[in-house]
Amino acid sequence: MDFEIDVIFELSGGISFSIEVNRFETIREVKDKIQNIHHIPISQQYFVFNGQPLQDHLYVYTTPILHRSHIHLLVTAADAANLAPPPPPPPPMHGHSSLAQPLLERQPSTLPSTEMPDNTSLTQRRMTTTVTLSVKMPKSTDRVHIELDRKDTVGKLKEKIAAHEDMQGVPVNRIALQLHSMGQELKDHVALQDYAVVENPEIDVFLKPPLPVAGSRRTHPGKLKVKVLPMLTKERIEIEVFPMDTVSVLKQKLEELQRMLGFRLPQGNGYFFIHKQQDMHEDKTFHWHGVSDGDTIETFDGFIITNPRS
Known part of the structure; x- marks a missing residue:
């Protein structure tokens, strides 16, 4: 495997640049490269890949990023002018002010204009x-x-949807959206143009489960509330189970929510659960695994292979 890959970063307005990235670098280290080369502060960089934000702690090899992948880089307008050295300036022209035009390849004003008229x-x-x-x-x-x-x-789109007659009584915080062609949830704070939205895109609406009543820790006596963290996402999904349920029940409930909300899970049941750094067996109960109310359970991509006893 080639550890060095070229990644293309795209900004609004058609601006783009490419940098070399090592697969074993973190997203934070990639941002540090961009800061050194293009002088964009790390705090003002935000990566979106295939509609999903990339968190700083992730390693490149744990993401779907490949050679020549395109990543949307969101920065402030003031920083966009510093992304790359400007092209050679045109010859000085008498009577015209010298305005910097970084990253825009424009013909000198003495040539016939091909731009859209005013x-x-x-x-x-x-x-x-x-x-x-x-x-x-x-x-x-x-x-x-x-x-x-x-x-x-x-978020603005969700407000429009919530106001539609077909959605009366549904609060905005229960609405989840995804591009039909992507199958991934759209994030409230991201602009539509940063999802590379084309004319007449298809958006699918899903409803999240209702929030629990304020002040109630459990909705059913004797149940456990666990927080599930799917791998390679920033989701924190709260699910209720009984102590004597087997772990297979948790997988069923998680996959039902995945079909509704659209977060990432490997296909073909290609994952298992981790509790306190120990893998969990689907045929064992939560009580057997020592799971308590409020515990966190993570998913890990792959399969548990057990050696048959001789």
């Missing part, structure tokens, strides 16, 4: 700044068309 029609401008989304509500067979500015966030 009197661009309002219709053309509107088409470039707005997007019409085809939204599938849970209780409707037809898709609903919702128009938003490309710079609007996923």
Whole structure:
């Protein structure tokens, strides 16, 4: 395996650059490279890959990033001008001010202009700044068309959906969205344009389970509440089980929620559970594993192989 790969970073407005990344580097170390090369503070860098944010602690080899993968880099507009050295300036021109134009390959003003004229029609401008989304509500067979500015966030889209007549009484915090073509949940704070949304994309709406009543620690006497952390995600999913349930019950409940919410799980049951750094056997109970109320259980990609006794 080649440990060094080239990764392409894309910004809004068509700006992009490539850097060499080692598969054993963390996302935080990749950000440090960008800071050294392009002078963007690490605190102002935010990576989005396939619609999912990349956390600083992840190693590149644990993510789906491959050679020549494209990652969306979100930075402030003030920093975008410093991403790469500007192209050679045009020859000085008498009577014109010298304005820096980093990353934009424009012809000198003495040449015939090929840019869109200033009197661009309002219709053309509107088409470039707005997007019409085809939204599938849970209780409707037809898709609903919702128009938003490309710079609007996923959270703004959720507010529009919650206000629709098919969603009356459903709070915004129960709404989960995913691009039909991606199958991954969209994050509230990310702008639509940063998900590379094209004209008339299809958005699917899912409903999260209702939040527990305030002040109640358990919804059923004798049950345990455990927090499940799926591998390679930042999800923290709370699930209730009985102490004498087998671990296979937890897998069933987790996969039901995955179909509803769209978070990542390996296909073909290719994962197992870890509790306090010990792998869990699906045919054993939570009591047998020593699981207590409020404990954290993590998933780990792969299979448990047991050696048959001779």
